[in-house]
Amino acid sequence: MEIDVDGTSPAESAAAQRPEVTDVERVERLADARRRLVAEVKKRIVGQDDVIELMLISLFARGHGLFVGVPGLAKTLLISTLAEVLSLRSSRIQFTPDLMPTDITGTDVLEEDPASGERRFRFVPGPVFTNVLLADEINRTPPKTQAALLQAMAEGRVTAGGKTYPLELPYLVFATQNPIEQEGTYPLPEAQLDRFLFQIDVGYPSADEEMEIVRRTTAPIGEPPTAVLTQAEILDLQALVPRVPVAPHVIEHAVKLVRLSRPEESGAPDFVKSYVAFGAGPRASQALVIGAKARAVLDGRFAAEVEDVRALATPVLRHRIVPSFRAEAEGVRAADLVQRLLEATRA
Structure with a gap:
């Protein structure tokens, strides 16, 4: 590597000469990114402007969202599309009555070293280890399993087998809940509801929007959305909000x-x-x-x-x-x- 006489590399010298980005410039950058994010999400989603706004607020406020709406309103597609345009890893958990806490957080598995014959435990991370987690129909699993998400949502880490593992930032949980089916469901405890920044109600589309939904979903797949922000940019803009x-x-x-x-x-x-x-x-x-x-x-x-x-x-x-x-x-x-x-x- 080439080093200048003062002991710095050319890359470090160039970085030092660049003017520092101010918070006002970051605000302008975020407002522009918001317009581009919405445009990319709209390639797949029709309507739901208020829902998209609340999702973006949740993201940059470092909060979590509970989506409530009847089936077929594209809640899952909306969440996965947002993760895609943000260059973030996403995973989905389908909550069912037989789901166990370790199915969410991960578990220790016993492995044997072929060379030495030594046995040891290795932690296999669960789907909670991601950036955007879709907890689908969260009220279909018992409170014990629902509670497995609490530490991840509140602290950004998971404790399993006596060890604590940090989650990669940014970390965002979007859970869905069906308001019309109550048989076989377990209402979320108030303590867990309080962990969600917003309850986002997803309503029916208008007549014109429903016409467009049907037209799009029965035609050949259109242009896929493209990523707008990198992971580093998201973290920088998240740090801006408290200031x-x-x-x-x-x-x-x-x-x-x-x-x-x-x-x-x-x-x-x-x-x-x-x-x-x-x-x-x-x-x-x-x-x-x-x-x-x-x-x-x-x-x-x-x-x-x-x-x-x-x-x-x-x-x-x-x-x-x-x-x-x-x-x-x-x-x-x-x-x-x-x-x-x-x-x-x-x-």
Whole structure:
């Protein structure tokens, strides 16, 4: 290797001469990348603009997403396509009642050295060791197996056989859940639901969108999507989001929304006291603020606003608010309560 007289290589000298990329430039880069990411995803996915936005916010806020929707709405295809355009490894676990925790995390296998005859255990990583994990129909497996994902989601590592193994970053879990089939399912515990940054409801397409879906899926396969961001670029942009400034009144609004969802809170609206059994915890306040920061930079803005918080209130809170028996009897959903909470808490 050629070395300059000062002891540095030409590559190191060139790197030192390049101007450092500022956070404002990173915001512009991320806003541009968002446009290209959406364009590539749209090569396979019709509609679902809000769902795609929440997926990207989850990614750059380093959160996880719980997708709720009836079968046939392309939830699996959407998640695998996003991993593809991000140059990330992905894996899929089909959750079933007989799935074991080691089927997710991996297990130790006993091997014998042919030369020495020595036996030793070797850890074989499970499908959780990836960048984007699709946990398909997560509520079809018992809580013991569901809980195998908790450490991976919360800490980015897995403990097996007394040893802890780190997961490669970025790490993202997207789980799907079918809201219409309850037979043979195991509701997710509130502690695990709280680990998901968003509950992303996937709705039916419009008539025009459904026409386009049918046209595309019954025709020859079109141009495949191409990768937009590298793994290193994603990590750099993820590190940018926590540095986004947020004014005290924005944090105050996020905390106020969350605290007023608790029926025992002083000043909570009457409908909360009547229809809410348990409100959202502090992790919801954190999710609102970090999500607002990610939403801002994806939009090309280097400051989170109150409107960013309010726009994310429903996906952040609807799976963290536990309706009371009265609410269930009267057909009042958690999403309805969040909407009423937004109306009662003006910016």
